[in-house]
Amino acid sequence: MALKKEETSDDFAKVEDNNDARRVYAAISFVVVLIVIGLPLWWETTDVYRVPLPYSRIAALDSLDVTLAMNISITTLDAARGDKLIEDLKDILKTSKLFQFTFRALPLEKKHFALAHSPEGLESGSFHPRKSGELFLLEVPGLTRFTPNHVMVGLKRTVYFSSEATAVKLSEVLELLLLREKSLRQMVAAMTTPTETDQDRSGRRRMPAAEEYDIMMTVVNPEPEKLQIDWDLPEAVQDYLEPFLYELSPLAGYTVKSQWLYFVTLNVQPKLVIDTSGFGHQHYALAEDLLPQIITPLEKKLASRVSRNPCLNFVVYIPPCEAAPLHIYTRQGVRVKGGVDAFLSPRWGGIVIHNPSHMVCHNSSVPEPKEYSPDTVAIMGVFLAQLRLLMGIPELEGISRVGQLPLSTVSLRQWEFDSLLRMRTLEQLTSAKLTLQSLSQLLGKISNIVINDAVGNSIYQVVDCVERAAHLLKIGQLDEAFNESKKAFLSAEAAFTDPSLLALLYFPDDQKYAVYIPLFLPVMIPVVMSLKNICAWFSGRMCSKHKLKKE
Structure with a gap:
């Protein structure tokens, strides 16, 4: 009879042990489902989708060096005078912070003037630059016979000057009319720091x-x-x-x-x-x-x-x-x-x-x-x-003894179009950089703004186009630089005004937690409390096995 009672107590202990094991394993399954699987799944499904952005490249755009290469050819009847003009112009324009000048002297034979009885007659010549952004300074003997001016700005990319014209007068024409560096710099400064810098009259009305x-x-x-x-x-x-x-x-x-x-x-x-x-x-x-x-x-x-x-x-x-x-x-x-x-x-x-x-x-x-x-x-x-x-087409203002050939049709002078290209290129580049930097700061501060693939691609395109445009300006490719700046400008505007950026602004993280915590907390409390029983059960099992080994 004693043996039977002992077997009965052992069976009862085994049943109890099996029941405890089933309860522990059930608790473990709840922990696995809710904590190991549920929480990461909830976090992943409620996480805001954000494409990684090139924040370092965007920050580097602020110090991007934008320099405009300017090729100027000079032709004079006397080679020594041409070399002297080039040296004087280099000395006068060396303080430019925006343009990088390259001067070269070109020979021109007198037969090119044979059929030209006025500055207008020279416009049909084949020596005019065809590339945007280039200029040609041409000395015309006897120019004062046709006009009281020492310098005449042509309809194309050519400036005609008399033998009495000096490097100072030519530099005035370049700085105040053709290149307008001061106006360009004021425009960029007014966009960058609008409360501290004001544009000139041309910039305010453009x-x-x-x-x-x-x-x-x-x-x-x-x-x-x-x-x-x-x-x-x-x-x-x-x-x-x-x-x-x-x-x-x-x-x-x-x-x-x-x-x-x-x-x-x-x-x-x-x-x-x-x-x-x-x-x-x-x-x-x-x-x-x-x-x-x-x-x-x-x-x-x-x-x-x-x-x-x-x-x-x-x-x-x-x-x-x-x-x-x-x-x-x-x-x-x-x-x-x-x-x-x-x-x-x-x-x-x-x-x-x-x-x-x-x-x-x-x-x-x-x-x-x-x-x-x-x-x-x-x-x-x-x-x-x-x-x-x-x-924003520049106008001739206050330069004595300087004139320009009148337009015979409703058209643009070529150098006027080049001036517009430079102005629009710098304006679009500056606008794209400022828009991108503002968007970068906004996205960095507000973590629940969605950044989808379209916005991310637009931002990457802006950075690439701005960098390419700056490089093209530096090597004198004005047309290509303008196209890249226009792409950057439009992409920056598209990214900044994309409706998807406002998708989750009305539902910040604190509201997300306020909604989900009342749902998960009642379920999670028993699961978390069962962790103590799971640890205790496993520790008891380990102790019993250790005792059996000693015996």
Whole structure:
């Protein structure tokens, strides 16, 4: 009987031991499922997807050296004079922080001047540089016979100078008109530190870089029931504006729109002025101080905000006969020079006041509405001049004894286009770098912003394009550098404005934990507490095995 009782207690102990083992193994399975498998799976599925970014390369862009290589060829009749001019120009321009000049002397035979009886005749020669960014300085014997100027800037990439021109005068033309280094540096500094640096007058009125611009042509007729305008506006745009925009098309795209506004006034009260010359003529004077008050109410009617592209507004205002002629007067009480009543608003556009003729308004034999045909050449000429200023085309300012050959067609001078290329390249490079650095700081500080593959690829493309553009500028490849800077600019804008960056900003990490902890905590507490029993069970098993070995 004792043996049977002993066997029964041993069986009971084995059953209890097996039950404990099953409970422990069940607890271990819960631990494995929840902690080993569940937690990593939860962490992986709730983790924000972020493509690794080249933060070090982005930071290095701030110290990227951007230097513009400039090849200048000089031709003189006397080789010694040419060498002296090159040495003097090198000495004057050695302080440049933006350009790296390379001068070389080229021979030119006198037969090239045989058929040229004026500077305009030299434009048909085959010696002009064809590569963007290069310049050719050509000495023309007897240049003062055709012009009082010592230097004439051609339509292509050539500057003609007389035998009396000095290196100082040529350097002024290079610095103030053709290269405009000071303006370029001010533009970059104003973009980098906008609160500390201001741009020059040209930079303040120039439109910022964009992929495409809208050009809105508007004709304002306040009293159509009295004055009917007979003007083919689409034909005027096609004849004058489209050829000019075609030459600007490598820089950006342009979309021209037109509209007619009726029963719209200027919302200002001009002053009646009586002519004291004895003829009894009278006109209305619009003070220069009132011009800003015209744009604000007029802009509400222009419908220029139907597109996300920057818009240039060109407005033709035709006063009614009762308020004509209307002329603009300066703050000094003097009528504006040139006989053209127009003004320019920086980064907005321009307005032309085109008065109907005296014959139309005072012809009592013609019933109302009277018909009037505006002067297309005068109006479009003003708009083209304003467009040149708004796009940043440099103008000849204050250099004595320096002139430029007049344009015979609606076109750009080649050196003007090169100047635009340099300006847009630096502007787009600087904008891309600043946008990329701002985005890098934002993504580094906010860890729950999604960085998908598209955004990551755009950021890598920006870095690559900026580095390639800087290299191309350094070796004098201006066209290719502009293309790379444009890619960098557009990619940076696309990455910065990508909608996916805002996907999880409304759900930060603290809210994520606040949502999931109440779900997991009640389940995890028993599992965590069972770890103590698991450890105790395994330690008991180890102790019992150790005792058996000793026995």
